[in-house]
Amino acid sequence: MLRLQLNSELADGAREIIRAIEQQGHQAYMVGGCVRDTILDRPIHDIDIATSAAPEQVCEWFERVIPTGLQHGTVTVVTKRGTYEVTTFRREGGYVDNRRPASVEFITDVTEDLRRRDFTMNAMAVDADGMLLDPFDGQVDLQAHRVRTVGHAEERFSEDALRMLRALRFASVLQMRIAKGTWRALVKLRAGLAPVAMERVREELWKLTAGPDPARGWAFVVRSGILAYAKEPLLFLAHPWSARWQSALAVLGQVETPELRFALLALVHGASAEEAQAVCLALRLSGAQQDGILPVLRAHAQLAAAAQAASAAAAAQGAASAGEAALRRAFAQAVLAYGETAVRGALACRQAMLGASEGEQPAAVQQASMQPQAAADLPHECAEPHAACTLLRMGPQWLNAMPVRQLSDLAIKGRDILEASERPAGPWVRANLEHIWIKVAVGALPNERDALMNVVRKGGDTT
Numbered sequence: 001m002l003r004l005q006l007n008s009e010l011a012d013g014a015r016e017i018i019r020a021i022e023q024q025g026h027q028a029y030m031v032g033g034c035v036r037d038t039i040l041d042r043p044i045h046d047i048d049i050a051t052s053a054a055p056e057q058v059c060e061w062f063e064r065v066i067p068t069g070l071q072h073g074t075v076t077v078v079t080k081r082g083t084y085e086v087t088t089f090r091r092e093g094g095y096v097d098n099r100r101p102a103s104v105e106f107i108t109d110v111t112e113d114l115r116r117r118d119f120t121m122n123a124m125a126v127d128a129d130g131m132l133l134d135p136f137d138g139q140v141d142l143q144a145h146r147v148r149t150v151g152h153a154e155e156r157f158s159e160d161a162l163r164m165l166r167a168l169r170f171a172s173v174l175q176m177r178i179a180k181g182t183w184r185a186l187v188k189l190r191a192g193l194a195p196v197a198m199e200r201v202r203e204e205l206w207k208l209t210a211g212p213d214p215a216r217g218w219a220f221v222v223r224s225g226i227l228a229y230a231k232e233p234l235l236f237l238a239h240p241w242s243a244r245w246q247s248a249l250a251v252l253g254q255v256e257t258p259e260l261r262f263a264l265l266a267l268v269h270g271a272s273a274e275e276a277q278a279v280c281l282a283l284r285l286s287g288a289q290q291d292g293i294l295p296v297l298r299a300h301a302q303l304a305a306a307a308q309a310a311s312a313a314a315a316a317q318g319a320a321s322a323g324e325a326a327l328r329r330a331f332a333q334a335v336l337a338y339g340e341t342a343v344r345g346a347l348a349c350r351q352a353m354l355g356a357s358e359g360e361q362p363a364a365v366q367q368a369s370m371q372p373q374a375a376a377d378l379p380h381e382c383a384e385p386h387a388a389c390t391l392l393r394m395g396p397q398w399l400n401a402m403p404v405r406q407l408s409d410l411a412i413k414g415r416d417i418l419e420a421s422e423r424p425a426g427p428w429v430r431a432n433l434e435h436i437w438i439k440v441a442v443g444a445l446p447n448e449r450d451a452l453m454n455v456v457r458k459g460g461d462t463t
């Protein structure tokens with residue numbers, strides 16, 4: 001019998017709870033994700049405990065207990081070492097809407113409790129001495145890098161449709177395959193996703209996208225076709241497999257954050273910022289998450305338009321360098337409008353997209369035995385490579401050289417402009433301020449109050 005040592009203060013606290021329950025003549029184990037992650041040598045953020053004791057008993061035995069979900073058998077025990085969900089062993093009877101058990105029956109057999117869980121790697125338990133219970137071969141599947149349901153996959157997915165997305169997420173984050181039977185059931189039952197709350201869909205997709213191999217996760221998602229059945233339309237994210245997807249997945253891991261990865265998916269699909277916003281809203285992304293995506297797309301669109309204009313100017317004047325000053329101005333304008341972070345993000349996405357023409361196949365695509373397709377042409381908004389390349393090459397240098405990054409960095413304020421003029425306040429003040437900001441940003445004026453006030457007085461209204 002394998003012994004598994006969970007070493008942390010959190011685990012010490014869990015063992016204290018387990019021993020206290022055992023002293024009352026009941027069984028208790030650490031279960032689920034903490035066991036899986038210990039075997040995988042991954043960090044543990046929480047420890048769930050399963051017990052044969054009834055929730056009311058647990059409430060009696062511990063000092064600080066929150067009755068989190070009494071009817072489902074869950075209470076939260078708070079100790080100085082941590083906070084633990086303690087759930088009575090249970091069997092779930094009948095399911096409503098592919099997501100909620102119609103009834104819960106408390107039981108005393110730990111194996112029966114493990115049997116109702118989603119995947120074999122999540123159906124292991126460890127007692128206070130570190131003895132591992134693994135009745136469904138979770139370790140074997142972990143060693144084989146395989147996500148496999150406990151028992152019949154169709155039953156497990158019919159009980160809770162979110163488990164289908166969990167399977168895809170675990171395959172992505174833990175860089176695993178999906179067992180054949182589990183995959184077949186998932187594809188067969190994918191329409192069951194419809195009643196699942198979009199918040200839960202978001203959680204899984206976000207984790208999958210933030211993981212070490214987002215292309216792997218998205219290859220599974222797209223190949224499964226499951227997102228077409230989400231409660232609300234996910235537009236380009238739900239598009240079937242295509243050369244565009246192939247291009248997107250070839251480069252998805254080249255940008256670091258989940259926000260930029262979502263932005264990249266939108267860009268490669270040629271989605272507008274409005275479409276991307278509709279997807280963000282459908283997925284109930286937070287304001288902060290949206291702020292990491294939408295300004296990037298808007299900055300990208302503005303830069304692409306500027307690159308196109310610069311290319312047109314270059315073609316008209318027959319010199320590649322023509323329009324470069326205008327390009328730099330447009331670049332500064334994008335920084336002013338969307339912020340430095342968004343512009344850097346847009347450049348990073350653009351850089352990644354250029355690499356996509358190599359058309360590499362992500363490993364998971366091959367594993368899912370998809371027909372290899374010809375490398376896709378990306379939608380190049382910057383039709384002319386020269387100006388687009390200038391942006392990519394010079395953009396970071398221009399940014400680093402900018403003495404101002406936002407309007408408030410300017411050495412003068414709107415009221416200075418107002419005081420130097422006879423005109424009543426109005427939108428012209430900000431327009432003038434922005435005009436001067438751009439000149440400072442491109443190095444045409446120093447960011448010094450006296451020099452700028454001279455410009456204001458001489459030029460008066462610069463709009």
Ligand SMILES: Nc1ccn([C@@H]2O[C@H](COP(=O)(O)OP(=O)(O)OP(=O)(O)O)[C@@H](O)[C@H]2O)c(=O)n1
Nearest residue numbers: 032033034048116117118119122123160162163
């Ligand atoms: N739809 C679900 C969700 C959870 N579980 C079970 O409940 C445990 C705890 O679930 P949760 O905390 O949501 O996930 P973890 O497996 O701990 O993993 P993570 O924290 O990475 O989501 C899982 O391990 C699994 O045994 C399940 O059977 N079906």
